[in-house]
Amino acid sequence: MAEYSIGVDLGGTNLRAAAIDRDGRVLEKISRPTDLTAGPDAVVAEIVAAIRQLRARLGADSLVGVGVGAAGFILMEKGVITSSPNLPGFDDYPLRDQISQRSGTPVILENDANAAALGEKWMGAGREVEDLVLLTLGTGIGGGIIVGGRVLHGCVGMAAELGHMTVVPNGNPCGCGNTGCLEKHASATAVSAMAKLMGLGDDLTAEQVYNLAAAGNEKARLVFQVMGQALGIALANLVNAFNFPLYLLSGGMLPAWEFFAPAMFEEVRRRSYVYRHSPTRIEKAILGNEAGLYGAAYLPFQAAGRGS
């Protein structure tokens, strides 16, 4: 039987697991809702059940390992999540070791945006490069940085907190204590807030604002233009710092590309001569929600030195 690894994506809404072989073929996939109210022990039991199910189907001997992508800051050394708004109750819970002990397999824990960046590098829009940055544009904004084919972790595992780059020094307040964080000016939540400020409606979702923009509403278009400018400032800074060949955008805001991308590119071009003098691509990621699963599954291959 061909070797495979299991990637797990632990989100606030769904728990997904996939067995993927080293060529990136998905052999089997499981998805179920995450019941966070039952507490971390119960969630771990669900993860372990999914791992066992896949292992029973595909053979225990061929399993290289398990990678888990989870929302929140991962303290790599301890294998714990800390301060995750999407996974309440997991603070300092020994997630990696619990899954490992109860499933009897080695486990690598990774931040979900980092896993998504690695997935795009392995099987997505970043296959041709060794270095890339991914920004996930959802209700918040996450980031993942791949250097030399590997996730950049920094000293404790908190690298690539790109949603908290300052793009408007005296901008909107953020729960992190800062003002003007990228995610307060360019996330779905930020688009909703700006729509409200523009008098478009008090509780519009980003999708509804998009629909208004698509119907020709100028105020809705301005919202996406301002969002694109904020993204452009952040991307210009990233391009100046990294000079990487590829910057990818993913997440629920991607369908609004046509409305935010022109302002974004204009801003990057103006603010970064590195962009103007290098073959830099800023593009849509292509794996969507699957990126995190691929990246999580790739981690054990990479750790074993058997990544393709």
Add this chain to the structure above:
Amino acid sequence: MAEYSIGVDLGGTNLRAAAIDRDGRVLEKISRPTDLTAGPDAVVAEIVAAIRQLRARLGADSLVGVGVGAAGFILMEKGVITSSPNLPGFDDYPLRDQISQRSGTPVILENDANAAALGEKWMGAGREVEDLVLLTLGTGIGGGIIVGGRVLHGCVGMAAELGHMTVVPNGNPCGCGNTGCLEKHASATAVSAMAKLMGLGDDLTAEQVYNLAAAGNEKARLVFQVMGQALGIALANLVNAFNFPLYLLSGGMLPAWEFFAPAMFEEVRRRSYVYRHSPTRIEKAILGNEAGLYGAAYLPFQAAGRGS
């Protein structure tokens, strides 16, 4: 004879060269003024003469190679400098290959701030870490990023253009085409400009503004405070992106540390929870002008796999 390499620092004012052994001991050093008016061929002749002089003293057989740090953007693949305001006339000149051919030694060309960052990592304030960022605060602001003990280059060699990070989106205009670049708000030139705006004098050097601040002048102190805030925004973004253990500041502005550092730290603390939750140090570099020489000399050792 012990192996050594030659580090060359090619600046707009001085040309310096040093023979350094693999333990970082400086065996011999040469310094002479750079005569840029004579054109790049003449400058190369001076560099080659310095290399020959050191080689004659220390033995050709023990020379591992030559590293050259130069101001400007280095296109790594071609070994040329491009768009250097400090080295006019060198645009697209085949600097690396000319030095190599005329001296008969392999040459590695590197940006001067990158070389300084590597020097601090090898023999300076960064000896204990593998990952660091250096900001050189002079008339402009340069940057160098060390990842895993090596210079981060990006796809063409333009990584770490940190002086051109946007810190004030609608701030002072910059020659790069942007507004609000870090170096227009936190360099010696920016301090002079702010002193003028504060009515302190039309042509004060940063050192004169420092002397005013040291004498208790509140306006001069405010200038450094604003400079510190700009630096703090940039550093917060870098800390959030890299989560490295160490960020170093060097350059002619360092003596003003006491006046800009408090505002800088306050800004970083507020704008970066990664800083608040990680063992991050922001410190003075310790090698001063020598950093670039050390880094340039280290390049051949590193390329030969013989770095300590």
